[in-house]
Amino acid sequence: MANRERLTKTFLDLLQINSPSKSERGIADYVKSRLSELGFEVQEDDTGTRIGGNAGNVIAFRRGTATSGRAIFLCCHMDTVEPTSDLQIKIADDVVRSDGKTILGADNKAGIAAVLEGIESFLSTNRSASDIQILFDVSEEIGLLGAKNLDKSLVRAELGFVMDTGAPVAGIVVSAPSHESIRAEIRGRAAHAGVEPEKGVNAILATAYAVSKMRLGRIDSETTANIGVIEGGKARNIVPDSCLVLGEARSRSEEKLVAQVEHMVSLLKEEAAKCGATAHVETKREYSGFRFTEDDEVVRLAIEAARRIGIEPELQDGGGGSDANVFNEAGIPSVVLGVGYHNPHTPEEFIRLSDLEKASDLVCSLIAVAAHK
Incomplete structure (x- = not known):
């Protein structure tokens, strides 16, 4: 004892x-x-x-x-x-x-x-x-x-x-669970926010559209997902031309994990394209x-x-x-x-x-x- x-x-x-x-x-x-x-x-x-x-x-x-x-x-x-x-x-x-x-x-x-x-x-x-x-x-x-x-x-x-x-x-x-991390850089185009915002492509806005449509939090008893970091912009009077997004997904089911990661990655790319931006996305297996x-x-x-x-x-x-x-x-x-x-x-x-x-x-x-x- x-x-x-x-x-x-x-x-x-x-x-x-x-x-x-x-x-x-x-x-x-x-x-x-x-x-x-x-x-x-x-x-x-x-x-x-x-x-x-x-x-x-x-x-x-x-x-x-x-x-x-x-x-x-x-x-x-x-x-x-x-x-x-x-x-x-x-x-x-x-x-x-x-x-x-x-x-x-x-x-x-x-x-x-x-x-x-x-x-x-x-x-x-x-x-x-x-x-x-x-x-x-x-x-x-x-x-x-x-x-x-x-x-x-x-x-x-x-x-x-x-x-x-x-x-x-x-x-x-x-x-x-197995754990996949997601790192995305959304690239838009800078412009003066007060003089000619029409010429800009807002990377933060594209990110917001994507994240707002994601299934996040507790997905089911085996699966979770999160967007934990969003960073972008240089000044309040500049249309932001880049935005960094860090997220993750975890699941005790490999099939569910693959589906959740694909869901998040697809939305980042699709919503960026709709706004005229591009999404450069990397995923990494942190552990199995x-x-x-x-x-x-x-x-x-x-x-x-x-x-x-x-x-x-x-x-x-x-x-x-x-x-x-x-x-x-x-x-x-x-x-x-x-x-x-x-x-x-x-x-x-x-x-x-x-x-x-x-x-x-x-x-x-x-x-x-x-x-x-």
């Missing part, structure tokens, strides 16, 4: 280290030291250099003593969204939160704390374990950059558990989705681990992407597990220490169950 005092100290230590994306050096040094103390072989890759950050992914491995079992990895990201500087931590009874001026950073430092404590708790029992690998990666919050740049040949585990979603503890994300059932081994192991600590796990369909998308695409079965935090990415973010304890116990249980598979 988790040592609450040690766990709380670890979590608070992590929260005090500011680590926005591409600035994870402090967290990387902290976890490398802790993992070395726990008997892991620890290395850091060159992802930081390749993405313009100050730290790389931390990859740690501890060979097991069990004669059977499955090698597993436990994964968390070391970065947080902003703002996190000048974080003031408030603890009231069982709840940890910020003072409301910044996020807390429980996403994903609660996961890191749970992994470190869960491992230490397990090792203190002197039970046999199978091989354990730890992947603490960088810049997850800005496009899964750490996982995408990780050399997958360094992954020695057979099954993966990404400790990176909120409440409830031990919730198992068994499916997640995955889907498991309770019959898949990675899910069965997580279910058994949760039940051993008295939790009946909830199987969930995800709406966002995570490192698990990247690992599944690389052929390494991986699911996302709940750590217990609430309201991530907002100043209202919080976590109960009792839930953090449960998440640590879940890590300990995962290691124990994997040793006998």
Whole structure:
């Protein structure tokens, strides 16, 4: 079982280290030291250099003593969204939160704390374990950059558990969508807005016509779409000759995703043409989705681990992407597990220490169950 005092100290230590994306050096040094103390072989890759950050992914491995079992990895990201500087931590009874001026950073430092404590708790029992690998990666919050740049040949585990979603503890994300991003530049023609607007082609107006006709938001239970950025114009007295549009579509159905992207791209091109403008549109696959059932081994192991600590796990369909998308695409079965935090990415973010304890116990249980598979 988790040592609450040690766990709380670890979590608070992590929260005090500011680590926005591409600035994870402090967290990387902290976890490398802790993992070395726990008997892991620890290395850091060159992802930081390749993405313009100050730290790389931390990859740690501890060979097991069990004669059977499955090698597993436990994964968390070391970065947080902003703002996190000048974080003031408030603890009231069982709840940890910020003072409301910044996020807390429980996403994903609660996961890191749970992994470190869960491992230490397990090792203190002197039970046999199978091989354990730890992947603490960088810049997850800005496009899964750490996982995408990780050399997958360094992954020695057979099954993966990404400790990176909120409440409830031990919730198992068994499916997640594929994600396509859309970048469009609408090009019109500039003109003086007061003297000869007739000679202009308004790129913002063409964009507005297109966006107004798009199906956006919640399309169905599997599909979402959004236009998140529209930028254009130079001055209020100039008919704008260009407009940048950034959007996305996600779906757990590949067929629905293709149809939604085609719908958005077609409208951008058609409405631009109607106005006398042109649309230059690019789409990019950000990551591909995955889907498991309770019959898949990675899910069965997580279910058994949760039940051993008295939790009946909830199987969930995800709406966002995570490192698990990247690992599944690389052929390494991986699911996302709940750590217990609430309201991530907002100043209202919080976590109960009792839930953090449960998440640590879940890590300990995962290691124990994997040793006998």
